[in-house]
Every structure is written in structure tokens, then in C-alpha cells.
Amino acid sequence: MGARGTGGKTNNKKRSPLPAILFWMVFFIVIILLFIIQLPAIRNTLQTTRFIERLTNRPVPAETEPPPASADENPEGGVIYVEPPPAPAPPPARPPRDALPDESENAAVPAESAPASGEAARRPAPETAPITPAPPPEARERSVYFVKIDDSGMVYTSPVKRRVVVSDSPLLDVLSLLLRGPSDTERAQGFTSLIPDGVTVQNARVTGNTAFISFNENFMFNGYGAEGYIAQLRQIVWTATEFPNIHDVQILVEGRRIDFLGESIRIGRPISRDTL
Secondary structure, three states, rough: HHHHHHHHOOOOOOOOOOOHHHHHHHHHHHHHHHHHHHHHHHHHHHHHEEEEEEEEOOOOOOOOOOOOOOOOEEOOEOOOOOOOOOOOOOOOOOOOOOOOOOOOOOOOOOOOOOOOOOHHOOOOOOOOOOOOOOOOOOOEEEEEEEEOOOOOOOEEEEEEEEEEEOOOEEEEHHHHHHOOOOHHHHHHHOOOOOOOOOOEEEEEOOOOOEEEEEEEEHHHHHOOOOHHHHHHHHHHHHHHHHHOOEEEEEEEOOEEOOEEEEEOOOOOOOOOOHHO
């Protein structure tokens, strides 16, 4: 009995409450420090969410957007210069109600430079350079020889005057006029030509005082006989020797020299006025 009582003795000693009190004191101190540190954020949150007003049922004012940043302020803290807008132009002066718009040509002319009434009519017209007509081509008077036949059948060689434009080939020019024959006026005066139809000049050149003139083959056939051959030679030789530097003419046919024209008229050598 006595051993059981000794062995069953329990420890009735009580634990001290000091550690628990210290723990809670430290806990509250930490809470208070955290509250103090976070007080600005808590206050900002309460103001933003209107928690106090909503908790106490107070009227919540309408939320307004923050004013926009000024154009002169840089969000990073600097200042940006912004040029002010230009002032609006003043509206044009309105004419009186009874005034009519000026539609005259002198509306844009200043008063001091506008001509007086009638002055524009008296003002002389601006001078313009006169247009000079082109001078006419230079021409010279040449003699071309045709023939006349009297009532007895006699043939006479006679000149007519023609105006010929000056060129680099004056001999060809007068021979071309000769081969065309007399004009209607000249025919009415009795002039004719005994050079056969179809005769053309192939070329003409002057060597020394002799003119070498080449004709086509039609030159060799004259229907008027010997008198006709002599007349056609006179027309050509006398027309060519009107030039002061030509004394005689060598007749060529197709570029070749021939001895006779017809049966008895010698043309193998140069012909002058004295030999016809």
C-alpha cells in the first residue's frame, strides 16, 4: 500500500503565463507597426473606394476625371514649349447694303493710277515693229529669139524681152523659155518658133567663149526643110550669144557632136551669128 502511494505521487506545479503574454504583446506591436507603415496606402484606398461613406451610408459624390495634363508640361517633369495658335484674321468689311460690286476692268487699279475718263482713249496705242515683207527675188531682162514670117514667106529672127529670175544657171533658164515658145500675146503679134516640138535641153556648159549645148534626138527632125533648120539654129545661137561671154555655140545631140543637120547644114564645129 505504501509503495503504491509513493509511486503514484503526481506533480501539481503550475506553468507560468509570462511567455504567452510576451508573445501577444510582440504580436500587437508588430500589427501596430505594420498599420503605421501602411497608413498612407490604407488612407488612399479608403478615399478611392469611399469605404467610410459607403459604411455609414453617406452620399458618395460623382467621380470626376482628373484634369488633363497641360500641353506645356512633360509627364517626365520637363516643360515643352507649345507655340500659341495664330490669331484669326478679321472678317472682311461688308459693303453698305445699297452698294453694288464693282465689275469694271479698272476695279483692281489703285485710285491714284487709274486713268481719268477719256484718258485711255487719248493714250496712243503701243508701237509695234512693222512687218517687213520679204524682198522679191532679183530678176534680169533677157532677150529670147523667135521668128516672124511675112506674106512673101521670108523668115525673120526677132527678139522679145523676158524677165528671168537670177540663178546659178542663167543659160539654161533662157533656153527653157525659148523652148516653151512665144506667149499668146506674142503670137498675136506674129511671133512663132521653128524649133521642133519635143526638143529638150539635156545640159549646157560654157568653156572659154563657147557654149556646149546638148539636145535630145528631136532636134534633128524639122518639117520645114532647110529654112526651118537654119531658123531653129538662129533662135538658139542668137539667144545664147546674148550673154557677153559667149561668142559661139557647139550643138550636140544626145551628148555627141554630129557633122550635119538635115542634108547640108554643117554643125560639126561651133556656130556664131556670122556663120549663119
